Amino acid sequence: MCDLADPSRGGVCRHRRSFLMAAVASAGTAWLGPSGRAAEETPRASDPYQDPASERPAEKMLGAGREIRITRLETVLVAPRWLFLKVHTDAGITGLGEPIVEGRALTCATAVKELERYLIGQDPRAVTHHWQAMYRHAFYRGGPVLTSAISGIDMALWDIKGKALGVPVYELLGGPTRRRVRVYAHVKTPEDVRNRRAEGFTAFKTGVFTTRPARIVETPGFIAQAADRFAALREAAGDDTDIGIDFHGAISPQTAKVLIKALEPYQPMFIEEPVQCQNVDAMVDIARGTHLPIATGERIFTKWGFREILEKSAASILQPDLCHAGGITEVRLIAGMAEAYYAAIAPHNPLGPISLAAGIQLAASIPNFLCQEQVNLGHGYLKQPFRVQNGYVELPRAPGLGIELDEDALADKIGHDWRNRETYDADDGSVVDW
Numbered sequence: 548m549c550d551l552a553d554p555s556r557g558g559v560c561r562h563r564r565s566f567l568m569a570a571v572a573s574a575g576t577a578w579l580g581p582s583g584r585a586a587e588e589t590p591r592a593s594d595p596y597q598d599p600a601s602e603r604p605a606e607k608m609l610g611a612g613r614e615i616r617i618t619r620l621e622t623v624l625v626a627p628r629w630l631f632l633k634v635h636t637d638a639g640i641t642g643l644g645e646p647i648v649e650g651r652a653l654t655c656a657t658a659v660k661e662l663e664r665y666l667i668g669q670d671p672r673a674v675t676h677h678w679q680a681m682y683r684h685a686f687y688r689g690g691p692v693l694t695s696a697i698s699g700i701d702m703a704l705w706d707i708k709g710k711a712l713g714v715p716v717y718e719l720l721g722g723p724t725r726r727r728v729r730v731y732a733h734v735k736t737p738e739d740v741r742n743r744r745a746e747g748f749t750a751f752k753t754g755v756f757t758t759r760p761a762r763i764v765e766t767p768g769f770i771a772q773a774a775d776r777f778a779a780l781r782e783a784a785g786d787d788t789d790i791g792i793d794f795h796g797a798i799s800p801q802t803a804k805v806l807i808k809a810l811e812p813y814q815p816m817f818i819e820e821p822v823q824c825q826n827v828d829a830m831v832d833i834a835r836g837t838h839l840p841i842a843t844g845e846r847i848f849t850k851w852g853f854r855e856i857l858e859k860s861a862a863s864i865l866q867p868d869l870c871h872a873g874g875i876t877e878v879r880l881i882a883g884m885a886e887a888y889y890a891a892i893a894p895h896n897p898l899g900p901i902s903l904a905a906g907i908q909l910a911a912s913i914p915n916f917l918c919q920e921q922v923n924l925g926h927g928y929l930k931q932p933f934r935v936q937n938g939y940v941e942l943p944r945a946p947g948l949g950i951e952l953d954e955d956a957l958a959d960k961i962g963h964d965w966r967n968r969e970t971y972d973a974d975d976g977s978v979v980d981w
């Protein structure tokens with residue numbers, strides 16, 4: 548059964564992967580006509596590089612060579628749960644992005660298609676202008692799907708701009724602010740710590756791993772189990788290693804306070820999402836009750852989303868996701884807001900290597916960067932994966948985002964139907980967070 552329309556009419560069938568992939572991958576041409584169409588049209592009122600009333604040729608206005616026009620947007624589902632975007636231009640430059648919110652890949656692909664109508668024929672180099680147009684002209688602003696679509700497009704436009712000018716994105720943002728970028732890896736067991744350390748990592752993040760989901764009010768046994776597991780990681784890692792812990796917003800405010808007290812002797816690098824991020828006043832209360840840094844941000848979108856967090860000092864480490872919060876353009880502005888509150892930036896990233904590349908460009912252009920999350924350095928996806936040495940990756944030197952997809956390696960990773968977990972209380976069957 549198809550819950551969306553047939554691709555020939557502009558939609559996809561959820562239950563037929565190959566059909567779906569063909570539909571998503573060919574979105575650009577199927578929906579919006581031939582490549583380069585708009586490049587031949589009269590300059591649009593929305594193009595800040597073009598003044599229809601001026602006699603000056605575009606080359607002189609740009610100061611950077613010929614005109615560039617967006618001709619096509621191409622989205623591809625990539626395993627395990629990602630959505631890659633290629634923004635094609637008539638200059639032969641292609642920009643890469645990840646317009647994805649986890650579990651909603653097809654919805655995001657459709658959101659990209661809808662934004663394509665605005666983007667075809669535009670000069671991609673007016674990145675901030677296009678961000679404003681895509682965000683504000685939606686009228687109903689923000690939310691995970693729209694800002695994730697804009698985020699991936701924003702990455703791709705920065706990639707194009709850097710490639711057009713022959714410099715990394717961080718150079719265009721006033722960088723570099725550092726010589727290399729610290730990254731962290733996920734661990735669950737002491738053995739994971741030893742293995743990731745052998746791979747070159749010096750910073751880690753774990754979760755609250757217990758035998759069952761947390762209840763609203765927890766027992767001493769539950770608290771002890773969670774604290775003991777963290778203590779084992781601390782013992783394996785030693786006292787000169789950073790280990791953050793993610794409550795995932797799945798712990799109630801009542802239990803979060805007790806659990807944080809039990810974790811304090813082991814000094815986690817940060818407590819991530821101690822409660823749901825919408826519960827700002829509860830997060831403030833928790834932050835006041837511990838000396839440990841509170842981190843949040845993976846489910847907060849745009850500068851407007853982070854404003855209350857900063858104003859109330861609910862967290863001192865912000866974790867905007869470059870794939871959700873508004874891309875490089877917006878997260879750099881969020882970093883500036885955070886700097887004014889002496890807060891640090893540790894971008895969230897459980898996604899793919901394009902997201903990682905965008906995060907590294909951001910880290911290289913801001914002063915208050917702490918650490919970059921990653922789950923994949925690009926092996927099997929990039930021609931030159933990132934390399935970790937002593938906890939850091941070197942700054943890319945290539946133009947734009949500094950990466951190139953390995954299309955041959957990607958061939959067997961096209962398509963997925965990843966879904967979010969469904970978790971229930973084992974005793975009464977009620978829905979619980981994961």
Ligand SMILES: [Mg+2]
Pocket residue numbers: 793795819820845
């Ligand atoms: Mg998290």
